[in-house]
Amino acid sequence: MALPDTRYRARYLFGAVVVGHILLISAQVGSRSGPPLLQAGLMTALTTTQRAAWAVVSGVRAVWDGYAYLRGTYADNQRLSRENTELRVLIQQERANARGTEELRALLGLRTRTPWTTAAAEVVAGSVSPNFQSIVLDKGRQDGVQRDMPVINAIGVVGRVVVVAERTSVVQLAIDRNAAAGCVIERTGAQGIVLGNGDGSLRMEYLSATAEMERGDHVVTAGTDRVYPRGLLVGVVERVDRNGPTFRSVIVRPAVDFSQLTSALVLLAPAPVASLADDGLVVK
């Protein structure tokens, strides 16, 4: 067989690359999952480089923060000490409240909640494209991280694990355009779905037009999407719009500051199942 003319070789290559991409995309659309080998290979190679790069940057930052930038440390220390005392008091109060709740749960014959097992992870890289809102964590399969595990921080929901490599994992942030979570308005119990806008904000949709809510209401996870357990803070209602005659749309300000993410917790257990059903609150 004759080799293609060198003048047209670039065009043939272009055609082959386009067809290859279309086949690759079609394979995933059909199976609803990425080709694990190619994705894992690419991810492992790139995140290893990112980990190394972050180690260098964080080393330099550590030297700067630890030795050169010590101004105001005493004041910070005093402030943190005060905060620590306040938080200890708060923990005491919460513990007392929890004891009361457990007694009520026992009275109602409900199952005791499984304590959360978490893996603390450091963010080693941010998103590599403005089209995606994701982060790379330094914890992976060898630390027990699996796909679809929820990721939180001290304030609320960060996102969910979408790709896992041996020592790293990629987390789709809750503000990503393709992220969604079943949520409720904490005060009224109105249910809806919180979606990312891709620009740092969230919106809650599929809320009934009669649902009661107001600015400042807390939006928490409903525990019905088989990813996030119930009760994690997602954000605060900022604006309420009408979305057609039957639904309302709500703009939600995320609770987590995604521009300041340095670490996160991966919820390893309980397994991502509907916790309402666990509690016997859902009639099957």
Added chain:
Amino acid sequence: MTALRVVAAGVMALVLQGLLTRLVGAPSMRVDLGLVAVVWIALRFGRVPGLLGGTLVGLGQDALGGGILGLAGLAKSVAGFATGIIGTQFIVTQTVSRLMVFVGATLLHALVFVGLSTLLGLKTPPDPSLDVAIQSLSNAVVGLFLFQVFELTPGARALWRARRERLKRRQKRRYH
């Protein structure tokens, strides 16, 4: 050697983007360093390296973004190939022409990416024009700056060498 440079530029762009987003914060990072690298590769080495560089960078972004593998890959391959053709057909050395190439590549990339996302039923911004305009300008500014840095460095070195030679010649003349 060209292949190595293409791979190095692509990987460096992805690592740098990841680091900058980590330091600046995810939502505020509008520049796509991957696309800037693809345009640079295409203008510097031609359409085939532009195409392959686009594939590498795009697939890397897809793998690390957690989306469908191949979306950004195809968009960046098309942008890289088209930029390579522009680079071989026209003289793209002036600031204005380069700015137009960066803006054009970003628009083409956005067209393919948003078009494919719509076809696949993925969520796209309701009005992507403002987003794309901001990204085009950001990419163009960063790309032009990087071109200046790449071109000024060897030029500055040559200038410094020439000045040193001139000084040596002057000193020799003084002694003789």
